[in-house]
Amino acid sequence: MFGFGSRNEFHVDGKTVLITGGSEGMGREAAVQLAGKGANVVIVARTVKKLENALEVIKAAAASPEKQRFHYISADLTNPTECERILDEVTQWNNGVAPDVVWCCAGFSHPGLFVDTGIQTLRDQMDTIYWTAAYTAHATLRKWLAPVTQDGQSKSSRRHLIFTSSTLAFFPIAGYGPYSPAKAAIRSLADTLSQEIEMYNGARSNKANATAPYADVKIHAVFPMGILTGGYENEQKSKPKLTQKLEEADKPQTPEEVARISIQALERGEYLITTMLVGHLMKGTALGPSPKNNVIVDTLLGWLSSLVFLYVIPDLRKITWNWGKKNGVTSPAS
Template sequence: MHPLLPIISYNASPTTLGIYTILCGLFLYTASKMFGFGSRNQFVVAGRTAVITGGSEGMGKAVACQLSEKGANIVLVARTVSKLHEALEAAKGSATHTDRQRFHYISADLTDAAECERVMAEVTEWNDGQAPDIVWCCAGYCNPGFFAETPVQTLRDQMDTVYWTAANTAHAILRRWLVPISPSQQMPLPPRHLIFTCSTLAFVPIAGYAPYSPAKAAIRSLSDTLSQEIEVYNGSRVYKCRTEAPATDVKIHTVFPMGILSPGFDNEQKLKPDLTKKLEAADKPQTPREVASIAIKALERGEYMITTMFVGDVMKGSALGGSQRNSFIRDTFTGWLSNLLFLHVSPDLRRQAWHWGEKHGVPSRPRA
């Protein structure tokens, strides 16, 4: 589902400058990961309520189990009740404080905005009248294929199940979180967190992911926009003694995994064009538990755009644009490194696609 480009190991021999750049980048990247951004945990979950959409399997299930290990109350949202029940039992089995932590699941189709509103209303009622503290959007699946050979309905379905499940969920929870309350009701509370799950495809598209990557790019754009808009509401709280404002600050984050070993990934491999498999041949998929663990540690450091391995970081560096930086030094250097590497990588991807067509002809069109 999430490709790993062969950015480091490609046919052309790197120059001495390139080698030094990569070595320096590896050193700075490793050092930044070792020392982090400070010792204060910026993602405290113990005793708080977390909603995980797409939580019945894969990354969502792994996130639920690890947040449960850290003491969170868990609400899972997905469509299939049998899978939800199994995932909820796994989350319960991971709980640190079985006497205090609470667990719940809701079956819903999040492509329907009204269903997202229902979910947040039910969670709030279950949570003693309080909105959840954390919402992590993991819902969605990948249906790869060449754009011209993919039915239009599949293209629409991908946007619905990837982008709109996240956008609908975000809209439903932000409408609750951002309700202004009077100064007399305002109390010091930890920030609330809205977390999107995206893909490195939002940084570097790959041939064969045309139905899927635009939806992930849309999530990235939504996240960037919300990271600015949310400051209007956070800033209003400075004047909490004089005017109405939301109950607490809200933080926006986005996770950009690469390949994740899951049932969805197995199905994706059956549909994926052979060219796509060739272009991402160097991809070493991670387990859902690995991705969840890396993402949670990054959230604890307060990161906004979260990648789960070094090559993903390089891909992010190639496309930072106006996005919020995690670290001025690290992200600036990674951007320089990426610009050097992609002088070769971008033309090479197109060259490989051209040679594939030269050798194999046009893609076979699925039967109607």
């Protein structure tokens, strides 16, 4: 509970890690830090030039350059067949063994008031955020969960599937109507898979079963707030002024900080991972039936968050109402 006698639940030294959205931002920084811990890293994104530049930075961070391997794949993850191709290519590159860790970081935010946002943008947000993660997870789990004979199973290895959501999945803010639902869908998918995966893990524990998956699988979801990237800067240009007012408490973190805190939480074995105090409180208001990182700590956090947000929620609604009274309906251009 307090870290005494704790063990690392996220060993990556000598393991192969696949990171989507790995050419920039949080994805690239996670790749850099995992390379520094001895991982073999494959990054995926659309733009080859960005991938090439990112791979050089990742290689430079390697703990053992003479042993570690690095690779990039250009792909459009909104196409499910591309996600299957990626898993096949990584498996072939990895000497016929599927990656040990898959971290879904792809996606971007297009804020705006819901009625002012075009239908195509609403679809694009769901495609680039939720479906890229869902397609990648589907292709990954189909490969990981294929049954093998007991003799072919790993006795100690564990595989990790990591989703990247947002604190907006816990606590939506006006002006993120195109974005928040897709992030909430990722949280729901992670909760569902965290249950389903136990059937496969349970099958491995029974030696009477002739076949079972190669290794246990653990699901995780990371919920950062604002991250200081090029995408964040572009987001500010189109973000409604009302939204900027409502999220004044969000002090953006650097990609390095978010990746470091997330990896530390993975090493502790956490499931729902937030990266700053405000994010912890947001999580506390919305834990519901999600698996808890620590029953005592998360219960206390939930009580505290409920008290804090007795004030916060009405305050945000009041700010929004007063904004409309003073400024009228905010147009898309403003």
